[in-house]
Amino acid sequence: MTGWFTARNIAIAALLAALLLLPVFAELAGNRFLLTLFTRIVILALAATSLNLILGYGGMMSFGHAAYLGIGGYAVGMLAHEEVLTGFVQWPVALAASALFALIIGALSLRTRGVYFIMITLAFAQMAYYIIAGLARYGGDDGLTIYKRSQFVAPIDLSNKVQFYYICLALLFGSIYLIWRLVNSRFGMVIQGVRSNDLRMRAIGFPTYRYKLVCFVIAGTICGLAGALLANHTDFVSPAMLYWTRSGDLIIMVVLGGMSSPFGPLIGAVALLVFEEMLPFMIKLLGTPLFGEAAVRGAEYWQIVLGPLLLLVVLFARGGIVGLLSKVRS
Amino acid sequence: MNEPLLQVSHLGKRFEGIVATDDLVLNVAAGELHAVIGPNGAGKTTLIAQLSGQLSPDSGSIHFGGNDITTLPMYRRSALGLARSFQITSLFLDLSVLDNVALAVQARAGHSFHFWRNARAEPELREPARAALTRVGLAERADRPAVALSHGEHRQLELAMALAGNPRMLLLDEPMAGLGPEESVRMVEMLRALKREFTILLVEHDMEAVFALADRITVLVYGRVIASGAPNDIRANADVRDAYLGEAEAEGAGHG
Numbered sequence: 410m411t412g413w414f415t416a417r418n419i420a421i422a423a424l425l426a427a428l429l430l431l432p433v434f435a436e437l438a439g440n441r442f443l444l445t446l447f448t449r450i451v452i453l454a455l456a457a458t459s460l461n462l463i464l465g466y467g468g469m470m471s472f473g474h475a476a477y478l479g480i481g482g483y484a485v486g487m488l489a490h491e492e493v494l495t496g497f498v499q500w501p502v503a504l505a506a507s508a509l510f511a512l513i514i515g516a517l518s519l520r521t522r523g524v525y526f527i528m529i530t531l532a533f534a535q536m537a538y539y540i541i542a543g544l545a546r547y548g549g550d551d552g553l554t555i556y557k558r559s560q561f562v563a564p565i566d567l568s569n570k571v572q573f574y575y576i577c578l579a580l581l582f583g584s585i586y587l588i589w590r591l592v593n594s595r596f597g598m599v600i601q602g603v604r605s606n607d608l609r610m611r612a613i614g615f616p617t618y619r620y621k622l623v624c625f626v627i628a629g630t631i632c633g634l635a636g637a638l639l640a641n642h643t644d645f646v647s648p649a650m651l652y653w654t655r656s657g658d659l660i661i662m663v664v665l666g667g668m669s670s671p672f673g674p675l676i677g678a679v680a681l682l683v684f685e686e687m688l689p690f691m692i693k694l695l696g697t698p699l700f701g702e703a704a705v706r707g708a709e710y711w712q713i714v715l716g717p718l719l720l721l722v723v724l725f726a727r728g729g730i731v732g733l734l735s736k737v738r739s
Numbered sequence: 740m741n742e743p744l745l746q747v748s749h750l751g752k753r754f755e756g757i758v759a760t761d762d763l764v765l766n767v768a769a770g771e772l773h774a775v776i777g778p779n780g781a782g783k784t785t786l787i788a789q790l791s792g793q794l795s796p797d798s799g800s801i802h803f804g805g806n807d808i809t810t811l812p813m814y815r816r817s818a819l820g821l822a823r824s825f826q827i828t829s830l831f832l833d834l835s836v837l838d839n840v841a842l843a844v845q846a847r848a849g850h851s852f853h854f855w856r857n858a859r860a861e862p863e864l865r866e867p868a869r870a871a872l873t874r875v876g877l878a879e880r881a882d883r884p885a886v887a888l889s890h891g892e893h894r895q896l897e898l899a900m901a902l903a904g905n906p907r908m909l910l911l912d913e914p915m916a917g918l919g920p921e922e923s924v925r926m927v928e929m930l931r932a933l934k935r936e937f938t939i940l941l942v943e944h945d946m947e948a949v950f951a952l953a954d955r956i957t958v959l960v961y962g963r964v965i966a967s968g969a970p971n972d973i974r975a976n977a978d979v980r981d982a983y984l985g986e987a988e989a990e991g992a993g994h995g
Contacts, residue, residue, distance in 0.1 A: 590854070590855050590857075591854055591855075593857050593858060593859060594853055594854050594855055594856055594857065594858055595845055595851040595852075595853040595856070595858045595861075595864075596851055596852055596853055596854050597854075597858070598838070598841070598842060598845060598851070598858045598859075599842075599845070599851045601831075601834065602831055602834070602842050604833075605831035605832065605833050605834055606829060606830065606831050606832075608793070608829065609825070609829045609830065609831065610842070611812070611813040611814050612791060612793070612813055612814075612817065612823050612825075612829075613817055613822070613842065613843045613846045613900065613904060614813075614814045614817030614818050614846035614847060614904065615814055615846055615851070616812070616814045617814075620851065620852075623852070
């Protein structure tokens with residue numbers, strides 16, 4: 410027994426420390442972009458963490474999770490557009506709207522299984538996408554600029570980039586802790602039992618549908634919070650927030666980092682988004698001595714490299730990055 | 740004691756023209772071990788599935804402990820104390836052995852909308868689960884993942900889960916399936932001990948085991964009851980002999 414000092418725990422602790430110290434580093438390096446990038450990573454990690462609750466722990470393959478991101482974001486955007494600037498209204502509305510949407514989607518889709526479940530969640534999310542894209546008052550296809558971030562009482566100021574980063578980080582850590590408690594509670598045992606064997610759960614006396622539905626709503630609500638944060642981060646909302654490829658990104662983060670692991674989605678989000686930023690640069694750097702000018706043009710097609718890499722992780726690292734780290738002996 | 744604990748009357752179920760259950764009548768008195776036998780395709784598993792609520796019958800009724808449960812969903816029947824074990828091992832393979840049984844305990848411990856306390860640290864779930872595991876001889880395996888157990892141990896775990904809910908009646912679907920000779924002997928011993936405490940409906944292929952354990956035996960052929968009675972009557976019954984027992988009868992006689 411190596412106790413707490415496993416490669417996995419050391420890596421997670423290092424990542425958490427790095428996230429906590431990031432604004433300091435960004436300040437010293439004079440790199441503003443780094444802070445913006447990582448605020449975005451932390452927010453999407455929150456969305457992926459909420460997806461992990463239903464996908465990783467509950468085995469519910471939802472392909473429409475970005476819908477809650479968009480609904481949370483648009484709740485903030487629309488209210489700001491209507492001059493309701495206080496976060497004490499905006500954020501509860503964002504949470505309530507995503508919870509309600511999750512309740513409706515869940516109530517209908519959780520009666521189906523397998524491919525049908527995937528397709529129904531996808532269909533509902535796309536429906537939300539087209540509805541929002543059709544709202545002319547709120548910018549339609551072009552999206553909606555948010556001129557003022559959510560207002561809270563002093564000293565909270567979301568326009569302060571460092572403060573906003575720490576608020577996002579605190580909400581992420583809080584949610585990870587909340588979900589960790591949740592999945593180990595009686596409720597969580599039911600959810601994990603359902604993932605493992607739904608029929609048997611019903612046979613031993615659990616009305617599984619209502620537990621799945623509550624789980625689905627909790628996940629949707631947390632993702633709605635991520636949406637409210639994302640709207641404040643970009644000062645802009647657009648239908649692209651809830652397009653199905655965004656749902657796909659969230660699934661990739663969860664699978665890449667490690668399903669049903671508390672820190673998996675965070676690790677997946679950091680890995681995917683940092684990689685996305687670095688890959689074109691790396692192709693240019695490594696490719697130029699070999700291929701000269703061609704590498705510079707090739708860098709535009711960095712996604713061709715990303716795809717096979719993801720495939721390798723799915724094929725050879727079942728537990729994602731967390732699973733790989735668990736195998737390493739410290 | 741006069742009213743049977745389980746009363747099945749005129750049950751019927753067909754799949755696309757195939758009659759799986761045909762006007763089936765079956766009564767199980769409290770405290771009895773009632774075995775259901777029959778050749779492959781006689782509709783034994785279909786019967787269990789209807790009793791547990793996995794399938795709903797086309798006609799007829801099922802009463803359990805005075806309640807009409809014909810249309811109740813599975814989880815409600817389980818809450819009334821009707822516990823089922825599966826023929827094809829149906830466990831939570833990625834959870835630990837103890838988690839498997841603890842879930843069965845939790846199912847009977849009120850609703851599970853408790854979101855905060857660590858369920859794996861709750862003695863009121865873990866202790867009855869450990870007791871059930873001890874009962875079937877799996878206590879040392881408690882912390883292994885269920886997937887790591889042998890087939891025989893899976894059968895024992897199935898039984899522990901059925902027991903852990905503190906049921907009134909056990910529906911056991913071929914608990915002996917796929918067991919080696921030694922494991923079978925152990926399973927028979929275990930069932931003999933359980934029989935003292937629970938009413939049991941046992942569906943089983945192993946004739947030796949059935950004749951050794953059953954108080955009453957019902958014989959199904961093509962979904963229909965062709966005979967029902969004490970083991971000796973069944974052994975002597977000419978219809979049963981013709982339809983089914985044949986060489987198995989010789990084995991059963993050898994044992995009895």
